[in-house]
Amino acid sequence: MQEENKPHFETAAIRIQTGQTSFREHSVPLYLTSSFTFEDSEQARAMFADEIGGNIYTRFSNPNTTELIEKLCVLEGTEDGIATASGMAAMFTSMAGLLKAGDHVLASRSLFGSTHQILTQIFPRWGIAHSYADINQPAAWESLIRPETKMIFVETPSNPSLDLIDLEWLGRLAEKHNLILNVDNCFATPYLQQPAKYGAHIVTHSVTKFIDGQGRTIGGAILGRKDLIREIRFFARHTGPSMSPFNAWVLSKSLETLAVRMDRHCENALKLATFLESHPGVEKVIYPFLPSHPQYELARRQMRHGGPLVSFVIEGGQSRAASFIDRLQMVSRTSNLGDTRSIATHPASTTHSKLTDADRASVGIAPGLIRISVGLEYVDDIIGDVRQALGNR
Ligand SMILES: *Cc1c(COP(=O)(O)O)cnc(C)c1O
Secondary structure, eight states: OOOTTOOOHHHHHHHOOOOOOTTOOSSOOOOOOSBOOOSSHHHHHHHHTTSSOOOOBTTTOOHHHHHHHHHHHHHHTOSEEEEESSHHHHHHHHHHTTOOTTOEEEEESOOOHHHHHIIIIIGGGGTOEEEEEOTTOGGGTGGGOOTTEEEEEEESSOTTTOOOOOHHHHHHHHHHTTOEEEEEOTTTHHHHOOGGGGTOSEEEEETTTTTTOSSOOOOEEEEEOHHHHHHHHHHHHHHOOBOOHHHHHHHHHHHTTHHHHHHHHHHHHHHHHHHHHTOTTEEEEEOTTSTTSTTHHHHHHHOSSOOSEEEEEETTHHHHHHHHHHHOSSSEEOSOOSSSSOEEEOGGGTTTTTSOHHHHHHTTOOTTEEEEEOOSSOHHHHHHHHHHHHOOO
């Protein structure tokens, strides 16, 4: 992945740091300050007029959030960015900052629940329309583009059905129709996939997940082309979805270990997926780097590894899925993902319970579908717990 003059991923994730203070600290300190002082009135004037850079007020910027964003921009290959208080603040702000009444968004149907609520319940109040396209029917996408379409919004791999979108194809479609391509890259992280390389103009994140990686913080990021980020920054500066310096400090340190964590998450995930595929009590296993995945070739082309999430359909439907969840002894029962601890979720009764049966079926959520966010425990212990919870078959 190395290109000329670009720092290696791991090195950038560790060595991009805020400058040292007079204390000569090795680890960057936490800057808990609401505001910053000016040398004189002229400096204050010039900063407010955007003639010179520099921190004014932590709602606008702070050394800790700036460091996080500088790092993420290098890792994603984007020009500029904004740190936000949550992943949803990133999704909302990246759209609301660029769209106006009358605009239309084309989105993939399998979206994170709250992103779906923004498009279907909140944006219509302000006259912003949307259409959903199916990941598995790329030919239909072009026909859904209207004269007033402004943005394409997608997640790949999707949650929890782990369908992929061909980003190279989508980048070309966006370019042909002069649309802003916004990719939620939360499931892959920049270590596995860099959407900007394929023409994404905005890359959004819930950094709560694998970028934190230890289930401590809530945060988000909007990364992308300079002119678009400038517009979004205006919206963010005045509406205030800023990330706290404390979370930025934690998250910047988390990035230092992202590569090694993701390597192990994905190695464990592939081993678990392979085990599940051989288990008679499992109907179907979905994992992008299993040759049985319908988009295996695309996954190999687009992603460094198969990702940290494994989905599978348990034989016997909803009731057996519920007893699987109840029998787990180590793997956590929680709706989050992206932790050192392995997590099992039953989407049909939790994260996707508000959808109708037909809507669930259309995004590939069978009643017996279980999603595992594979953690960093010793892999045989993860497989052992899953095996005993599946019962004797
Ligand atoms: C979790 C998640 C979000 C929302 O992020 P929060 O940090 O919980 O606000 C958005 N998109 C995807 C794909 C997610 O997994």
